[in-house]
Amino acid sequence: xxxxxxxxxxxxxxxxxxxxxxxxxxxxxxxxxxxxxxxxxxxxxxxxxxxxxxxxxxxxxxxxxxxxxxxxxxxxxxxxxxxxxxxxxxxxxxxxxxxxxxxxxxxxxxxxxxxxxxxxxxxxxxxxxxxxxxxxxxxxxxxxxxxxxxxxxxxxxxxxxxxxxxxxxxxxxxxxxxxxxxxxxxxxxxxxxxxxxxxxxxxxxxxxxxxxxxxxxxxxxxxxxxxxxxxxxxxxxxxxxxxxxxxxxxxxxxxxxxxxxxxxxxxxxxxxxxxxxxxxxxxxxxxxxxxxxxx
Amino acid sequence: xxxxxxxxxxxxxxxxxxxxxxxxxxxxxxxxxxxxxxxxxxxxxxxxxxxxxxxxxxxxxxxxxxxxxxxxxxxxxxxxxxxxxxxxxxxxxxxxxxxxxxxxxxxxxxxxxxxxxxxxxxxxxxxxxxxxxxxxxxxxxxxxxxxxxxxxxxxxxxxxxxxxxxxxxxxxxxxxxxxxxxxxxxxxxxxxxxxxxxxxxxxxxxxxxxxxxxxxxxxxxxxxxxxxxxxxxxxxxxxxxxxxxxxxxxxxxxxxxxxxxxxxxxxxxxxxxxxxxxxxxxxxxxxxxxxxxxxxxxxxxxxxxxxxxxxxxxxx
Numbered sequence: 035x036x037x038x039x040x041x042x043x044x045x046x047x048x049x050x051x052x053x054x055x056x057x058x059x060x061x062x063x064x065x066x067x068x069x070x071x072x073x074x075x076x077x078x079x080x081x082x083x084x085x086x087x088x089x090x091x092x093x094x095x096x097x098x099x100x101x102x103x104x105x106x107x108x109x110x111x112x113x114x115x116x117x118x119x120x121x122x123x124x125x126x127x128x129x130x131x132x133x134x135x136x137x138x139x140x141x142x143x144x145x146x147x148x149x150x151x152x153x154x155x156x157x158x159x160x161x162x163x164x165x166x167x168x169x170x171x172x173x174x175x176x177x178x179x180x181x182x183x184x185x186x187x188x189x190x191x192x193x194x195x196x197x198x199x200x201x202x203x204x205x206x207x208x209x210x211x212x213x214x215x216x217x218x219x220x221x222x223x224x225x226x227x228x229x230x231x232x233x234x235x236x237x238x239x240x241x242x243x244x245x246x247x248x249x250x251x252x253x254x255x256x257x258x259x260x261x262x263x264x265x266x267x268x269x270x271x272x273x274x275x276x277x278x279x280x281x282x283x284x285x286x287x288x289x290x291x292x293x294x295x296x297x298x299x300x301x302x303x304x305x306x307x308x309x310x311x312x313x314x315x316x317x318x319x320x321x322x323x324x325x326x327x328x329x
Numbered sequence: 330x331x332x333x334x335x336x337x338x339x340x341x342x343x344x345x346x347x348x349x350x351x352x353x354x355x356x357x358x359x360x361x362x363x364x365x366x367x368x369x370x371x372x373x374x375x376x377x378x379x380x381x382x383x384x385x386x387x388x389x390x391x392x393x394x395x396x397x398x399x400x401x402x403x404x405x406x407x408x409x410x411x412x413x414x415x416x417x418x419x420x421x422x423x424x425x426x427x428x429x430x431x432x433x434x435x436x437x438x439x440x441x442x443x444x445x446x447x448x449x450x451x452x453x454x455x456x457x458x459x460x461x462x463x464x465x466x467x468x469x470x471x472x473x474x475x476x477x478x479x480x481x482x483x484x485x486x487x488x489x490x491x492x493x494x495x496x497x498x499x500x501x502x503x504x505x506x507x508x509x510x511x512x513x514x515x516x517x518x519x520x521x522x523x524x525x526x527x528x529x530x531x532x533x534x535x536x537x538x539x540x541x542x543x544x545x546x547x548x549x550x551x552x553x554x555x556x557x558x559x560x561x562x563x564x565x566x567x568x569x570x571x572x573x574x575x576x577x578x579x580x581x582x583x584x585x586x587x588x589x590x591x592x593x594x595x596x597x598x599x600x601x602x603x604x605x606x607x608x609x610x611x612x613x614x615x616x617x618x619x620x621x622x623x624x625x626x627x628x629x630x631x632x633x634x635x636x637x638x639x640x641x642x643x644x645x
Contacts, residue, residue, distance in 0.1 A: 169618075170580040170619075173615050309466055
């Protein structure tokens with residue numbers, strides 16, 4: 035099935051299924067989808083599956099290696115690492131996926147509007163966007179988090195706001211690419227109303243770009259979220275969180291490497307999975323993203 | 330061409346003014362000020378009033394903003410209440426250390442990235458490309474703190490070749506950082522190489538598909554001559570800009586890497602300043618980092634202008 039026929043499908047579920055099939059047709063896309071799916075299922079099911087409570091301390095086994103009782107060993111407080119690794123992605127997944135949806139929604143809408151309206155308003159907003167992009171992400175996040183405080187109520191809006199800014203730029207560019215094309219002119223000449231043009235002609239085309247953008251933003255946000263946790267500005271202990279686990283186990287890693295390696299493998303596999311999926315999605319939708327700068 | 334560059338320069342300066350405004354407003358809009366942060370729990374009643382009067386925090390925001398930016402233009406970034414020192418003194422050596430780290434990683438990473446990117450582009454979708462691209466995805470996506478931690482685990486904890494944690498004081502001569510800095514450089518160069526490699530690869534692929542390369546091929550130009558004369562100059566030109574942007578964007582990663590290795594640069598200072606709630610220092614660092622970022626962008630513009638004959642010879 036070619037990309038064109040797949041995208042012509044009206045039914046959104048049929049379209050989604052087609053895109054997924056195309057993504058899975060490459061080995062890297064299949065691996066990516068599998069990793070992301072695995073982590074989502076794990077995050078949902080792990081509260082039932084985990085062998086121990088994530089705060090339960092086993093005083094008989096402190097920093098013990100992998101054994102029958104603790105498959106992945108224990109940390110310096112005798113907590114089961116398998117349990118904590120299985121639960122360690124929950125918060126990160128929830129926070130970053132909610133923030134991604136919000137970021138794409140506001141950034142995408144503003145970008146489409148600016149691309150359509152143009153003029154001085156567009157100029158001013160785009161200068162503002164450029165200025166915001168000149169602030170290193172970590173500095174902005176740390177500034178907000180450190181002064182307002184920790185917590186999901188702060189992290190979600192902050193991530194959603196900051197990572198929505200480059201989306202404005204992307205969706206504006208995508209809109210401008212489409213607006214100049216013949217079929218929009220044709221729709222205008224047919225006398226279609228502005229809302230109809232946006233809904234029927236513009237959005238379906240910009241949506242593809244936004245979808246790929248969402249996958250990318252998701253992976254950057256996950257990186258930002260876990261980096262913040264690692265630095266001690268994210269979720270607070272004793273929550274099971276990969277970033278937090280890695281930073282906590284670092285001091286013992288010469289004699290208890292399993293305590294570091296388990297969350298490292300979990301976090302890396304999720305981020306790599308998202309990136310492989312984003313790559314496959316971009317290829318399936320016919321958008322090449324490699325040339326673009328990370329911002 | 331000079332006019333074009335001056336235009337970019339003015340735009341860059343305007344952006345910097347914008348950024349300073351945003352940083353100032355952000356810190357201003359957040360609850361608390363330098364004095365409540367400085368005094369902590371003791372920030373009540375007359376003590377707070379006195380502090381605000383002494384340090385001029387009670388004056389209008391606009392006055393303070395003007396004072397701050399004018400001071401920054403003259404190299405005076407204000408005083409750190411927490412550290413009781415002029416901020417430019419604190420930032421000076423830290424900035425040097427970060428620049429040394431960034432510059433070394435760039436000098437090592439960029440040539441490797443260009444070399445591997447060209448190979449991947451020319452052997453597109455064949456084994457060399459598949460290996461390079463797959464490893465690049467790993468290097469690019471794994472968070473810096475994870476790759477740094479793994480580097481320490483392997484080269485410091487297991488093999489014992491290199492120190493995992495920097496213990497050299499911030500203002501020590503550069504020579505003393507020599508063995509400390511190797512692992513941080515590798516960690517930073519890894520991400521940088523992966524990003525730039527992918528851009529070079531795409532660029533090479535694009536140029537290989539262009540009409541003039543097709544033409545050269547049909548004319549019977551020998552393969553490697555075609556690559557060196559037609560493909561590479563055109564493929565590498567647009568990546569200059571992207572390289573500078575990527576390096577600027579990686580500033581965020583530098584902060585994390587510095588913390589992991591305890592490297593005494595600007596990044597670790599940022600974290601320390603934020604932990605201490607030293608807002609004046611945070612503001613100053615934000616300004617310096619933004620200036621570095623904008624400076625890199627300008628540098629990229631200049632390089633592109635110089636390297637592109639169409640822009641170089643452009644009139645008006």
